[in-house]
């Protein structure tokens with residue numbers, strides 16, 4: 001073993017107080033990393049990292065990552081997860097969403113270059129827009145409305161991927177790009193507007209479950225522990241092109257609402273509300289690459305993931 005492999009690795013996680021960033025931080029600490037978490041709490045919450053208080057391997061910096069990131073220690077891995085990530089959040093914070101995806105990615109890449117660290121960008125299935133290819137493969141270039149309500153997020157992430165490849169080609173930074181599909185689990189914000197917190201909190205309270213449009217649009221939901229494991233494997237792999245990570249079990253939003261009502265033993269009824277503009281009609285990852293390159297596929301069944309998620313939300317409503 002080389003000296004580098006023997007020493008304790010240091011990871012920087014931007015967005016460490018967010019849903020995914022905090023679960024990633026937990027996994028890295030379990031793998032023996034030192035973790036420097038950065039978050040400005042725009043959408044993240046101290047509740048997601050409070051259990052790490054006093055952990056000598058965890059250090060937290062409250063900072064907006066669109067500003068210069070100064071660290072006076074060696075860094076081995078930079079995981080750039082900071083961003084508003086729900087349609088309601090980026091409707092309310094369009095400029096911050098664009099800035100963290102562009103300027104924030106630039107700063108995080110600059111840190112990785114400076115430290116000779118490996119860099120991973122949390123990209124998204126949103127870069128495929130309202131996809132015309134189904135299921136979505138990494139080769140698909142997407143169908144995004146640049147000026148629509150989701151454009152700020154979709155284009156920021158597309159820019160982030162382009163910037164990542166530019167640093168890879170120009171500066172030879174070791175880079176990884178994960179395209180994250182719909183993910184759920186404990187620590188999602190109850191009022192972030194996404195379908196899982198919305199349906200679960202409505203069902204727990206026996207309130208109407210709000211299905212948008214006719215509810216025939218599809219999504220595929222990945223449990224957070226599966227997703228984070230896939231992302232960890234990607235960072236540790238030697239593959240530098242984008243990889244989809246998500247669960248390919250696809251369902252309509254009506255089916256999903258029925259599943260949540262069943263799982264919560266709720267008396268709720270489904271009500272239909274207007275479909276938001278540019279809501280993708282169908283989404284399901286092709287995960288052939290992840291299976292082959294990372295030997296990864298999701299393990300947690302929807303019923304089991306929902307049990308944990310519902311238990312979490314019962315403590316929050």
Ligand code: UDP
Pocket residue numbers: 086087182193194195196198199210211212213217219253275276279280
């Ligand atoms: N959705 C819904 N009711 C809600 C919230 C969301 O029917 O109360 C639908 C939304 O229109 C979309 C799907 O659920 O088709 C997933 O929405 P989410 O906001 O979770 O994420 P997206 O996949 O659209 O980024």
